[in-house]
Each structure stands twice: as C-alpha cells, then as structure tokens.
Amino acid sequence: MKTRSTWLGYLLVGPxxxxxxxxxxxxxxxxxxxxxxxxxxxxxxxxxxxxxxYVDSWKSGELWxxxxxxxxxxxxxxxxxxxxxxxxxxxxxxxxPLRWLVRVLVLLPWVLPGVIAAxxxxxxxxxxxxxxxxxxxxLGFGQHATDWLGTPGLAMFSVVLAAIWKGYPFAMLxxxxxxxxxxxxxxxxxxxxxxxxxRQFVHITLPSISGVLKTVVLLVSIWTFNYFEMIYVLTxxxxxxxxxxxxxxxxxxxFGHFNFGEASRVSVVSFLFIFLISLVLIRQMHKNERNGGA
Amino acid sequence: MTMKRIxxxxxxxxxxxxxxxxxxxxxxxxxxxSLKPADQLFAVPPVWIPEHFTLSNFTAALHxxxxxxxxxxxxxxxxxxxxxxxxxxxxxxxxxxxxEFPGRKFLLxxxxxxxxxxxxxxxxxxxxxxxxxxxxxSYPGLVLAYMAFTVPVAIWLLRSFMLNIPIDxxxxxxxxxxxxxxxxxxxxxxLLRPGIGATAAYVFLMTWQEFLFSLVFMTDPAKxxxxxxxxxxxxxxxxxxxxxxxxxxxxxxxxxxxxxxxxRQLISGLTEGATKG
Numbered sequence: 309m310k311t312r313s314t315w316l317g318y319l320l321v322g323p324x325x326x327x328x329x330x331x332x333x334x335x336x337x338x339x340x341x342x343x344x345x346x347x348x349x350x351x352x353x354x355x356x357x358x359x360x361x362y363v364d365s366w367k368s369g370e371l372w373x374x375x376x377x378x379x380x381x382x383x384x385x386x387x388x389x390x391x392x393x394x395x396x397x398x399x400x401x402x403x404x405p406l407r408w409l410v411r412v413l414v415l416l417p418w419v420l421p422g423v424i425a426a427x428x429x430x431x432x433x434x435x436x437x438x439x440x441x442x443x444x445x446x447l448g449f450g451q452h453a454t455d456w457l458g459t460p461g462l463a464m465f466s467v468v469l470a471a472i473w474k475g476y477p478f479a480m481l482x483x484x485x486x487x488x489x490x491x492x493x494x495x496x497x498x499x500x501x502x503x504x505x506x507r508q509f510v511h512i513t514l515p516s517i518s519g520v521l522k523t524v525v526l527l528v529s530i531w532t533f534n535y536f537e538m539i540y541v542l543t544x545x546x547x548x549x550x551x552x553x554x555x556x557x558x559x560x561x562x563f564g565h566f567n568f569g570e571a572s573r574v575s576v577v578s579f580l581f582i583f584l585i586s587l588v589l590i591r592q593m594h595k596n597e598r599n600g601g602a
Numbered sequence: 603m604t605m606k607r608i609x610x611x612x613x614x615x616x617x618x619x620x621x622x623x624x625x626x627x628x629x630x631x632x633x634x635x636s637l638k639p640a641d642q643l644f645a646v647p648p649v650w651i652p653e654h655f656t657l658s659n660f661t662a663a664l665h666x667x668x669x670x671x672x673x674x675x676x677x678x679x680x681x682x683x684x685x686x687x688x689x690x691x692x693x694x695x696x697x698x699x700x701x702e703f704p705g706r707k708f709l710l711x712x713x714x715x716x717x718x719x720x721x722x723x724x725x726x727x728x729x730x731x732x733x734x735x736x737x738x739x740s741y742p743g744l745v746l747a748y749m750a751f752t753v754p755v756a757i758w759l760l761r762s763f764m765l766n767i768p769i770d771x772x773x774x775x776x777x778x779x780x781x782x783x784x785x786x787x788x789x790x791x792x793l794l795r796p797g798i799g800a801t802a803a804y805v806f807l808m809t810w811q812e813f814l815f816s817l818v819f820m821t822d823p824a825k826x827x828x829x830x831x832x833x834x835x836x837x838x839x840x841x842x843x844x845x846x847x848x849x850x851x852x853x854x855x856x857x858x859x860x861x862x863x864x865x866r867q868l869i870s871g872l873t874e875g876a877t878k879g
Contacts, residue, residue, distance in 0.1 A: 311700065313702070314704060316701060316782075319697075321694045321697040323693065323694070324691065324693075324753050325712070325713070327690065328713065328750065328753065331747070334731075335724040335728050335731060336723065336727070338727035339726060342730075392621075396621055399618055399621065404614075416626075420857075420858075421853060424829075424850040427847075428631065436648075437843065481865075482873055520873050536814045537813040540813075541833075554722060558723075562725075568730070571726055575722060575723040578722065578723055582718060582723075590715075
C-alpha cells in the first residue's frame with residue numbers, strides 16, 4: 309500500500325519538477341516568444357512581428373526543405389536501426405560458440421562517444437584515405453575516388469548509414485532483453501502444433517516483445533530527430549544544404565547568423581512535430597497495456 | 603546432414619558475419635590509422651594493416667597541451683552532474699513509487715513526457731537564460747543544462763528499479779518501529795544500490811559525450827570538454843588523423859569499460875521501465 313502523504317510527496321518530487329519547469333518548460337515558452345520576433349541582423353533591431361514570421365519562413369521554402377530532410381533522416385535511421393537491431397537480437401539470442409564476445413563487440417558503436425563515431429566515419433568516407441572506397445576496390449568493383457560526403461545526392465545516404473551503425477546496438481540490447489524473457493514453453497507448444505519459424509515469430513515472438521519494441525521505436529525516433537553531432541561533423545549540413553536537419557539548421561541560424569527569431573521558429577515547429585508524434589506513440593503503448601491487463 | 607539442416611546454418615553464419623563486418627569496419631580504420639607511422643598515414647590507396655606499428659600517435663595525443671585539461675573538465679562536469687542527478691532523482695522516484703498525493707499521476711506523466719523533449723528546441727532559450735545569468739563558460743551553467751535532460755531518464759530508471767523492491771519489506775521494518783526515513787535508508791537503499799549504480803553510469807555516459815550544449819556554452823578553449831576538444835586535431839587545413847584516432851581510442855576506453863560493468867543492470871531498468879510505463 310502506498311502511504312498518503314501530501315506534503316512529503318511534494319517535498320520529494322518538488323526539486324525535479326522545479327528543475328524541469330525552469331530548464332525545459334520555461335525555456336520552451338521563451339522560445340515561443342522569441343519566435344514571434346524579427347531578429348534578422350540586416351533588418352536592424354529586433355521587433356515584434358507576431359505570427360507573420362512563421363508565414364514568411366514557410367514561404368521562403370527553407371523550412372520545408374529542412375523539414376523534409378529531417379523526416380527522411382529520422383524515418384530511415386530509426387526504421388533501419390530497429391530492423392537491424394531486431395535481426396541482430398534474434399541472431400544473438402541463439403546459442404553459438406563465442407556468443408558472449410560477439411555480444412560485446414556489437415555494442416561498440418553505441419558506447420562510442422557520438423563525436424568520435426562521426427569523426428571515424430568521416431575518415432571512412434574520405435575519398436582518398438577512406439577504407440570504404442578501398443573496400444569497393446578490393447571487392448572487385450574497381451578504383452573509385454567517390455566523395456561520399458561531398459556529393460549531393462549521396463551525402464544523405466552516407467550520413468544515414470553512419471547513424472544506423474551508431475544506434476542499432478541500443479535497439480538490439482533492449483530487444484534481446486525482451487526476447488530472453490519470452491517463456492520458452494510457448495515455443496514448445498507451437499512446435500508441437502507444427503508452426504514453422506516464421507509463424508512462431510509472428511504469433512509468439514512479436515506479441516511478446518511489442519511493448520519494448522514500441523518504446524524502442526519511440527526513443528530511437530526522438531534521439532534520431534535530435535541527433536546533431538553526426539551531421540554537424542560529417543557534412544555540416546552540406547553539400548549545397550542537402551543534409552541540413554532541424555538541429556543543424558537551428559545551430560547555423562542561431563550561432564552562425566545570430567538570427568535567433570528564425571531559429572526559434574524552427575525550434576517551435578520541431579517541438580510540435582516531435583510532441584505530436586510522441587503523443588500518438590504513447591497512446592498506442594497505453595492502449596496495449598490496457599489490453600494486456602497490466 | 604541433409605541440405606535442409608545445413609541451409610539455415612550457412613545463412614545464419616553469413617548473417618552474423620555480415621553484422622560483425624558492418625559493426626567493426628569503422629573500428630578497423632580507426633585502429634589501423636592510430637597505429638600507422640606518419641609516412642604511411644597519407645598513402646593512397648590506404649593500407650588496411652600497417653607494415654610497422656607505432657605508438658607515436660598515442661604519445662602525441664597524450665602530449666597535446668590541452669588533452670589532460672579537457673579530460674579533467676569532462677570528468678568534473680560528468681561527476682558533478684551524476685551526483686546531483688542521482689540525489690534529485692532518488693528522492694523523486696521514492697515519492698512517485700511509495701507515496702500517494704494529489705497530482706502524483708499528472709506530475710509523473712509530466713516528467714516522463716519531458717524525455718520526449720526536443721533538445722534542439724531549448725538550446726536557444728537556455729543559451730539566452732544562461733548568458734543573462736552570466737553563466738556562459740562556467741561549469742554550473744553546463745551542469746544545469748545537462749541535468750535538464752538526464753533527470754527525466756534517471757527518474758524513469760530509478761522508478762522501475764524501485765518498483766521491483768517489495769513494499770512489504772519496508773512495512774515490516776516500520777512495524778518494528780523504524781521511521782519512514784530509517785526504513786528507506788536501511789531497507790530500500792541497500793537493495794537499490796545496483797540500480798543507482800546503473801543509473802549513475804548511464805548519466806555519466808550521456809554527459810561524457812554530450813556535444814551540442816558544450817559547443818554552445820563553452821566558448822573559452824580552456825573550459826572545453828573532451829568531445830569538443832578533440833576537434834582540435836581537425837586542423838584548419840589538414841586533419842592529423844593519426845593523432846585524432848589515437849585520442850579517440852583513449853577517450854572511448856573508459857566509457858566502454860564502464861558500460862560493460864553496468865550493462866545488465868541498465869538493460870533490466872530500461873526494459874522494465876518500458877513495460878511498466
């Protein structure tokens with residue numbers, strides 16, 4: 309039984325709530341306020357322009373372009389992180405020699421600090437010294453000096469691949485833990501009923517791990533959307549702005565051009581976007597919980 | 603053995619090999635580059651396994667004037683953040699799991715939702731607030747920012763660890779005359795210790811590698827943390843990849859060891875937090 313204690317409860321929970329209010333919620337409102345101002349340095353002193361700033365940002369097209377990149381980036385990276393993570397978890401859940409070692413090795417990318425991962429990939433993608441071009445040569449596809457990060461059309465693919473590599477072990481870890489808690493007798497029963505591997509996966513494995521799977525999708529999507537340093541280090545948003553996502557664009561606007569108003573408009577829009585997506589996903593999760601009787 | 607049994611095995615081995623290759627390929631370049639002597643660093647096409655190995659890149663990284671300073675800065679910021687976050691979050695997790703008060707559900711949801719916060723959405727206002735307070739280039743400013751996005755995760759983890767500790771144990775201690783505080787210190791805290799360890803380590807890992815806030819808040823080179831400091835090796839015209847990769851390895855080793863120690867605890871906290879949301 310929980311003890312009823314109002315004042316002690318507020319006393320204990322108070323510091324964290326206060327901290328988050330001051331550091332997250334008030335800044336968010338402040339962001340909203342800045343977003344209603346015209347802070348373009350070439351227009352002189354900042355002035356209040358209300359919502360018309362949003363209309364102008366929309367019309368200029370840059371917001372939509374960055375939004376599109378953000379969506380492509382988030383969806384591709386999160387989707388493949390979860391798919392690769394699930395495939396890896398299924399493999400590592402089987403018994404094979406030296407499994408412990410493989411389990412440790414596949415964690416390396418996730419534990420590696422983000423900047424270092426990005427710097428390493430920068431080297432891998434280097435047109436001259438990078439191992440990727442030399443791998444292609446070794447595989448017999450001929451000597452190329454492909455500039456993986458400097459070619460418009462190719463750069464987005466390159467940053468996405470690097471980000472999948474960086475984050476898939478997290479999905480793997482969580483899903484592996486979930487797989488290990490699936491009761492084995494269910495599989496026995498299914499085998500007796502003659503269900504093949506695929507059927508067992510769809511009817512037993514997937515439903516049992518769906519709670520964790522949804523959480524993973526939610527977390528991975530949010531992290532990816534916010535993932536700044538990979539793109540900042542690899543391409544800085546280029547070439548010809550083909551890989552700018554919301555965080556790098558916000559950084560460039562605010563700390564490159566000191567246009568805090570425009571940057572705040574991008575912030576507010578991305579906040580709303582993330583918020584709505586999370587709401588939908590969390591709703592899904594709760595629905596599941598009620599059905600599961602938990 | 604029939605084909606039917608061999609087929610899946612080959613497929614499995616191939617899948618595993620592919621996964622390992624994908625995972626380790628960048629590390630191959632990292633390690634190879636860090637061990638290459640200067641004359642082989644800029645060979646085109648690059649040599650995968652250098653003919654001679656040298657540790658000179660590692661000594662160069664360690665002798666870089668600022669490396670030790672960045673390391674200490676990072677260590678200081680991460681440890682202070684860890685301690686503060688744990689204190690605040692243990693209190694809150696106890697309040698949320700053991701007490702009933704009006705608004706409990708609502709406040710818990712607020713905290714869980716703040717994990718969904720878009721970090722890039724608050725970097726500008728936080729920068730403005732911190733600079734208005736004169737806290738730019740100061741550790742308190744950076745620590746505060748780090749607390750903003752680690753406290754929600756820490757509460758989430760600690761709450762799920764605490765839910766696993768049966769409440770009866772405290773009740774029986776209190777029946778024997780212990781106060782609530784005594785029951786907490788004598789019964790809950792010892793059982794919670796592995797959970798606290800895992801949470802602290804996770805917070806440490808997050809702050810140790812944080813990039814955006816450190817980049818924006820710490821403009822004074824002497825106050826930089828490691829993730830920003832390592833960009834020093836990326837010279838203006840030419841990057842010294844040998845030293846940079848050596849430094850990268852040096853920075854990553856402690857993190858990796860720490861992670862190995864806490865792995866099991868952390869995963870159980872994260873997955874249970876996910877199902878008991």
